[in-house]
Amino acid sequence: MSGDLNFNKIMGAGLATAFVILIAQQVSGAIYAPKAPEKMGYFVDVPEEAAAGAEEAELPPDWGTLIPVADLAAGEAAFARCVACHTINAGGANGIGPNLNGVVGRAVASHGGFAYSEAMTGHVSVDPTWSLDALDKFITAPARYVAGTKMSFAGLRDTEARVNLIAYLRSQGSPGFAVPAPDPARQPGGAAAGAAPAATEGVAPVEGAPVGPEAAPATGVAGQSPTQAAPAAPAAATSPAPPNA
Ligand code: HEC
Numbered sequence: 471m472s473g474d475l476n477f478n479k480i481m482g483a484g485l486a487t488a489f490v491i492l493i494a495q496q497v498s499g500a501i502y503a504p505k506a507p508e509k510m511g512y513f514v515d516v517p518e519e520a521a522a523g524a525e526e527a528e529l530p531p532d533w534g535t536l537i538p539v540a541d542l543a544a545g546e547a548a549f550a551r552c553v554a555c556h557t558i559n560a561g562g563a564n565g566i567g568p569n570l571n572g573v574v575g576r577a578v579a580s581h582g583g584f585a586y587s588e589a590m591t592g593h594v595s596v597d598p599t600w601s602l603d604a605l606d607k608f609i610t611a612p613a614r615y616v617a618g619t620k621m622s623f624a625g626l627r628d629t630e631a632r633v634n635l636i637a638y639l640r641s642q643g644s645p646g647f648a649v650p651a652p653d654p655a656r657q658p659g660g661a662a663a664g665a666a667p668a669a670t671e672g673v674a675p676v677e678g679a680p681v682g683p684e685a686a687p688a689t690g691v692a693g694q695s696p697t698q699a700a701p702a703a704p705a706a707a708t709s710p711a712p713p714n715a
Pocket residue numbers: 548549551552553554555556566567568570573577578579580581585586587588589590591600605609618619620621622623626
């Protein structure tokens with residue numbers, strides 16, 4: 471009799487244990503049930519990067535064609551993105567970023583009284599001065615062009631806005647900065663115009679281009695002709711004076 475009872479106890483304990491295990495499984499299943507994500511897979515938003523990459527592969531803007539007709543008012547409006555950190559007036563104070571008066575053609579990381587990042591001082595080996603192309607690349611994507619720069623500005627991807635902005639920068643303290651001749655291959659008339667050797671006339675030395683005081687009036691800034699500063703060619707043609715007979 472007592473043997474039966476013991477048997478029942480053992481069986482009961484075994485059943486109870488099995489029951490507890492089953493319940494525990496059910497409960498943990500409910501707690502840890504994997505939820506399917508609403509969107510499967512790892513979503514990577516690439517279109518903008520891809521577009522930027524494509525843009526990079528393109529030729530730089532044809533400055534000789536674009537600067538003379540650039541919209542300086544639109545450029546000044548675009549500069550609104552910069553004023554939080556930069557002044558542009560001559561002798562203007564440094565802010566979060568250096569004063570940008572005359573920055574077109576200015577030596578990189580050279581403005582007095584501003585503590586540039588090592589990234590920017592190191593960039594001098596790539597671009598000794600801020601050429602139009604260098605500014606274009608920097609403003610498009612500062613951190614991509616000068617990795618580690620402390621200029622925390624995402625970049626201005628709109629090429630037209632950038633061209634106007636750079637033309638405006640040039641008008642503020644660097645109006646004498648020589649613009650290359652228009653690329654004949656990119657004129658509406660195309661290749662035929664490219665045959666004219668006169669097309670190279672407007673290419674003035676980029677650095678230290680002598681700019682007389684009279685050559686720099688603000689009115690000349692958006693002059694229609696980038697070749698204005700090149701009347702040197704005719705002078706050269708007349709110079710070989712015949713020796714005395
Ligand atoms: C959030 C602040 C900020 C904004 C906005 C900003 N900059 Fe800057 N910029 C800086 C800083 C800081 C530096 C110095 C970078 C360094 O030392 O790495 C700098 C450097 C520069 C330089 C190099 C100057 C030199 O002397 O070598 C140029 C050119 C420049 N900025 C142009 C612009 C333009 C154009 C815009 C507007 C489209 C702009 N920045 C917007 C903070 C800013």
